[in-house]
Amino acid sequence: MILSLSIVLVLMLMKVNGDEPDSVVNGYKTDPGILEDASLDTWSLIRKYGYPCEIHRVYTEDGYILELHRIPHGRENGTKPGPRPVVFLQHGLLSSSAEWVLMMPGKGFAYILAEAGYDVWMGNARGNTYSKRHISINPTSSSFWKFSWHEIGYYDLPAMIDYVIKNTGVPKMQYVGFSQGTTAFWVMASTRPEYNEKISAMQALAPVAYVGNIRSPLIKAIAPLTNSLELIMKIIGANEFLPNGKINELAGQTFCLEESITQVLCTNLLFLICGYNGDQLNVTMLPIVLGHTPAGAATRQLIHYGQLYKSSKFVQFDHGLLTNKRKYGTFKPPPYDLSNIRTPVFLHYADNDWLSTPNDVDKLLREVKSAVGKYKVPLPKFNHLDFVFAIDAKKLIYDRVMKIMEQFV
Known part of the structure; x- marks a missing residue:
């Protein structure tokens, strides 16, 4: 993350030549279509490639306004009669619904599911690019950001x-x-078990609950500071962590182009956080990825993961002794009762995943009694981000997931 901030600072000090044509950025050629995709929102991106897309807005019990994106059918199968099986996709940390479509038709999982006949709904968690609204609280207020992924799962x-x-x-x-889309599910299914009856099957890509064996330098750096919320918020941001915006878009377009000598900065940043797999990273797509990611998150979401790493437990947010006692009735945050999960669960993991490690997945498998099994991606270097961005994601993971899903249609 320090490297990411360095890229932004360098960009701010550079003079970008406004006279260059759209296909040239700072002297480096790139596909104008790539640059366009980097700046389009999810709805526009889906429509660009000929798919139908709908925008829906949802109000939570505690007043947040969320935006959902829907692909009701594929490009060629819109006239097929009868209802379609519904699938709900939930994104990861610092991301949005865009992560399911960034890799274009034939590669993005949302497109693949739509072509297979599914009615595809993509959620957006509170605080990201598409869900930064509340019925009474302004996102500029610190009150807006007083949530973790617990609230994402619970509300x-x-x-x-x-x-x-x-x-x-x-x-x-x-x-x-x-x-994080799996973390939120564990929260929902354990604290509001009635929702188990509304999900026929759950596919967990890079499942995250226990993180005691995590190898991500970012989370490991945060963990020792989690006892002092005030201190850590001063270091990584008091409210919102890495919101998306024009500066991120420009940084991605300027420093992550295929021919740019600075592209190694972008690839190293991603690998530093999530594990290294140069063979599966399509560097041409980096401007698109960084045009949409990071999409914003509350600082408390990262702090909560840091707390889990430090404790090696899967528990609610630690507010400190006094606040915990007032909120939970105990001085320590209560654990999530994973025995409440009844939905059939399928865990998909990878050996080179720095955030969802095999040992932590094994621990989750033992705790979730409805887990049908775990499935390893058959590529030793497959990492965390490869679940959504890998060149061969369809062959390595999506085809298998869809075969499992067919059993529940």
Whole structure:
């Protein structure tokens, strides 16, 4: 993350030549279509490639306004009669619904599912690019950002799932979560177990609950400071961590182009956080990825993961002794009761994942009694981000996930 901030600072000091044509940025050629995709929002990106897309807004119990994106069918199968099976996709940390479509048709999982006949709904967690609204609190207020992924699981997922059920008429749907999208599911299914009955099957891509064996330098650096919330918030941001914006878009376009000598900075940053796999990273797509990611998150989301690493437990947010006693009735945050999860769960993991390590996945497998099994990606270097951005993600992971999903249609 320090490296990312360095890229932004260098960009701010440079003079970008405004006279260059759209296909040239700071002297380096790139596909104008790549630059366009980097600046389009999720809805516009999906429509650009000929797919139908809808925008829906959902209100949570605690007043947050969330935006959902829907691909009701594929490009060529819109006239097929009868209802379609519904699948709900939930993104990872610092991301948005865009992560399911950034890799273009044939590569992005949302497109692949739509072509296979699914009614695809993509959620956006509170605080990201598309869900930065509240009925009464301004996002410039620190009160807006007083949430972790606990609230995403407890409030956001139930609100979005109920909305999808109401609008499609289906009694159940399938759920696919990536990284934090799995964490939020564990929260929902354990603290609001009635929602187990609304999910027919859950596919967990890079599942994250226990993180005691995490290898991510970022989380490991945060963990020792989590006893002092005030101190750590001064270091990494008091409210919002790495919001997206024009400066990120420009940084991605300027420093991550295929021919740029500075591209190694971008690749090293991604590998530093998530593990190294140069063979599966399409460097041409980096400007698109960085045009949409990071998409914003509350600082407390990262702090919560840091607390889990430090404790090696899967527990609620640690506010400190006195606040814990007032909020939970105990001085320590209570654990999530994973025995409440009844939905059939399929855990998909990779050996080179620095955030969802094999040992931590094994621990989760033992705790979630409804877990059908774990499935390793058959590529030793496959890393965390490869679950959504790998060149061969369809062959290595999506085809297998869809075969499992067919059993629940």
